[in-house]
Amino acid sequence: MNHPTSLIAAHALRLDLALQLLQQAGAMLPDAEPYSEAWLQGILDALCDLSSKDALTGLVNRRSFEMALGREVDRVARSGEPALLLVLDIDHFKAINDNHGHLAGDQVIREVARAIGQAVRPMDTVARVGGEEFAIILPNCPTSVGVIVAERIRERVAALTVDVGEPAPLTTTISIGGAFAPQWVRSSSLLWTERADRQLYRAKAEGRNRACLESHIDSLVSAEEKGMLFAVTQQDSE
Numbered sequence: 192m193n194h195p196t197s198l199i200a201a202h203a204l205r206l207d208l209a210l211q212l213l214q215q216a217g218a219m220l221p222d223a224e225p226y227s228e229a230w231l232q233g234i235l236d237a238l239c240d241l242s243s244k245d246a247l248t249g250l251v252n253r254r255s256f257e258m259a260l261g262r263e264v265d266r267v268a269r270s271g272e273p274a275l276l277l278v279l280d281i282d283h284f285k286a287i288n289d290n291h292g293h294l295a296g297d298q299v300i301r302e303v304a305r306a307i308g309q310a311v312r313p314m315d316t317v318a319r320v321g322g323e324e325f326a327i328i329l330p331n332c333p334t335s336v337g338v339i340v341a342e343r344i345r346e347r348v349a350a351l352t353v354d355v356g357e358p359a360p361l362t363t364t365i366s367i368g369g370a371f372a373p374q375w376v377r378s379s380s381l382l383w384t385e386r387a388d389r390q391l392y393r394a395k396a397e398g399r400n401r402a403c404l405e406s407h408i409d410s411l412v413s414a415e416e417k418g419m420l421f422a423v424t425q426q427d428s429e
C-alpha cells in the first residue's frame with residue numbers, strides 16, 4: 192500500500208505535555224533530530240512504555256498485565272504448553288502503613304516488587320495489579336516447577352529486610368495463590384484469574400505466609416470452559 196509521504200505537519204503537533212511527562216518520569220528521550228520520523232517514533236514508544244508501567248515499582252501495570260494475560264490464554268490454547276498464574280498479596284499491609292507511615296509502606300512495596308522480580312525468569316511477566324497486590328504470568332511452567340517457584344518467591348520476600356530509616360528494619364511476608372491454565376482448552380483471563388484468586392483466599396485463610404496452588408487442573412475445568420472448547424472445535428471443523 193502506498194502512503195502519502197507527509198500526512199501531518201510534525202511541527203504543528205502539541206507535544207509539550209507528552210515531553211513534560213516523559214521528562215518527569217525520567218524516560219530517555221530519543222536521540223534523533225527533533226520532529227523527524229525517528230524522533231516521533233521514539234516519543235510514541237516512550238509514551239507506550241510509560242503507560243504500561245507502574246510508577247512506584249517500575250513493574251508492568253494492571254492494564255498491560257491484562258493484555259499479557261489475554262495473549263497467554265490464546266497461546267496456551269494453541270500450543271497446549273502449561274502456564275501458571277500467581278497472585279500475591281502482602282500480609283497485614285495495612286498495619287505497616289498504620290504503624291510506620293505511608294512512605295514506609297511504599298518502600299516495602301518497592302522492595303517486595305524487586306524481590307519478586309529477582310525470583311523469576313526474564314520471560315515471566317511480573318505486574319503490580321493493586322495497592323499491595325502483584326500477579327505473575329509464568330509461561331511454559333510445568334506443575335512440578337510451579338510449586339518450587341512459588342515457594343522460592345515466598346521465601347525471598349520473607350527474608351527481606353527493609354530499611355525505612357527506623358532503628359530496626361521492617362520485615363514482611365506474602366500470601367500466594369496459583370492456578371495453571373487448563374491446557375488445550377480455550378479458557379478466559381477472568382476464569383483463570385478467579386481460580387488463582389480462590390487459592391490466594393485459601394492461603395490467607397490457612398494462616399498467610401504460604402503458597403496455595405490449585406491441583407488436579409483437568410478435573411477443575413469448568414462447564415463454561417468445556418463449552419468454549421466445544422465452540423472452538425465446532426468452528427475449526429466448519
Ligand SMILES: Nc1nc2c(ncn2[C@@H]2O[C@H](COP(=O)(O)OP(=O)(O)OP(=O)(O)O)[C@@H](O)[C@H]2O)c(=O)[nH]1
Pocket residue numbers: 247280281282283284285286288292293294295296297300321322323395399
Ligand atoms: N503505602 C501504600 N499503601 C497502599 C497503597 N495502595 C494501597 N495501600 C494500602 O494497603 C492496605 C491494604 O490493606 P488490606 O486490603 O486491609 O489488607 P492487609 O492489611 O494487607 O491484610 P491481608 O491482605 O488480609 O493480609 C490499605 O490500608 C491501603 O490503604 C500504596 O500504593 N502505598
